[in-house]
Amino acid sequence: MSRIGKKPITVPAGVTVTVENNLVTVKGPKGELQRQISQAMKITMDNGVITVERPDDEKENRSMHGLSRTLINNMIEGVTKGFSKTLEIQGVGYRAAKQGQNINFTLGFSHPVVKEPPAGITFDVPAPTKIVVSGADKEVVGAVAADIRNLRPPEPYKGKGIRYEGEHVRRKVGKAGAKAKK
Numbered sequence: 779m780s781r782i783g784k785k786p787i788t789v790p791a792g793v794t795v796t797v798e799n800n801l802v803t804v805k806g807p808k809g810e811l812q813r814q815i816s817q818a819m820k821i822t823m824d825n826g827v828i829t830v831e832r833p834d835d836e837k838e839n840r841s842m843h844g845l846s847r848t849l850i851n852n853m854i855e856g857v858t859k860g861f862s863k864t865l866e867i868q869g870v871g872y873r874a875a876k877q878g879q880n881i882n883f884t885l886g887f888s889h890p891v892v893k894e895p896p897a898g899i900t901f902d903v904p905a906p907t908k909i910v911v912s913g914a915d916k917e918v919v920g921a922v923a924a925d926i927r928n929l930r931p932p933e934p935y936k937g938k939g940i941r942y943e944g945e946h947v948r949r950k951v952g953k954a955g956a957k958a959k960k
Contacts, residue, residue, distance in 0.1 A: 780832075780840060780843045780844040780847075781844075782844035782847055782848060783830055783832065783843035783844040783846070783847045785847065786827045786828065786829050787827065787828040787829075787830075787847065787850060787851050787854065788826060788827055789823075789826045789827070789828065789854060790854070790858055792806060792807055792858070793805065793806040793854060793857060793858060794806075795823060795828065795854070797821050797823055797828075800814060800815045800816070800817055800819065800821060801813075801814050801815075802814075802815055802821065802850055802853065804850075804853040804854055804856075804857050805857065806854070806857025806858050806914075807857065807858065808856065808857045808858065808859075808860045808914045809856075809857055809898060809914040810857070811853045811856060811857060811914060811915055813849055813850075813853060815830075815846045815849065815850070816842045816846055818832065818833055818838075818839050818842060819831070819832060819839075819842060819843065819846045820832070820833065821846075821850070828850060830843065830846050830847040830850065831843075852916045853915075855916075856913075856914040856915055856916055857914050860912055860913065860914055861912065861913060861914070861915075861916045861919045862910055862911060862912035862913075862919065863910070863911045863912075863919055863920065863923035863942065863943075864908065864909070864910050864911075864942070864943035865908070865909040865910075865911070865923060865926055865927060865940055865941065865942060865943065866907060866908055866909075866940070866941055866942075866943055867883075867885075867906075867907040867908070867909070867939075867940050868907070868932070868937055868938055868939065868940075868941065869885075869886065869930075869936070869938030869939060870938075871884065871886065872884065872885050872886060872907070872930070872938065872939075872940075873906040873907060874903050874906060874907070874908075874909050875903065875906065876901060876902070876903040877892070879894065879895055879900075879901070880892050880893060880894050880895070880901075881893045881901050881903060881909065881926075883929060883930075885929060885930040885940075886930070886938075891929055893925075893926060893929070895922070896918065896922065898913045898914055898915060898918060899911060899912070899913040899918060899919065899922050900912050900913065908943075909926065909940075911923045911926065923942070926940060927940045927941065927942065932945070932947040934947065934948060934949055934950040935949070935950055935952050937949060
């Protein structure tokens with residue numbers, strides 16, 4: 779039995795969850811999320827507790843059991859607390875500035891790069907070298923943060939670029955460093 783899948787999900791106060799034909803809709807203070815869960819899973823809700831059950835022990839149903847429960851739990855957590863990812867910019871002259879809802883990046887290109895937030899996502903720039911991407915949907919927050927990181931991924935020789943907060947970039951020795959070691 780899936781350890782994650784068999785855990786019950788408690789619905790906090792102020793959150794409404796409706797399940798119709800495995801279409802789960804969650805409404806809370808930070809917004810509304812909707813997701814279609816696998817038809818094989820049986821989702822039951824009683825007294826503010828949601829349980830996800832699988833019909834049998836086939837491989838596909840076992841794998842969908844824990845995933846379905848986690849997706850519903852992330853929806854509930856997203857509309858109550860929200861999710862956020864922090865990115866850091868490293869490099870001389872590399873910076874970000876907020877312009878209305880958008881972010882204007884200066885990343886060493888011949889032109890500034892402007893990134894618009896998709897629906898449900900907000901950008902915050904507490905410092906010129908720090909960006910916070912936040913929203914209710916964990917999947918979208920991660921995808922937008924990955925898109926921003928891909929504008930200028932960290933390179934291994936000088937470490938310049940956009941990286942996640944706390945991300946370790948393995949550094950390589952350059953030409954001059956390789957000659958000096960011999």
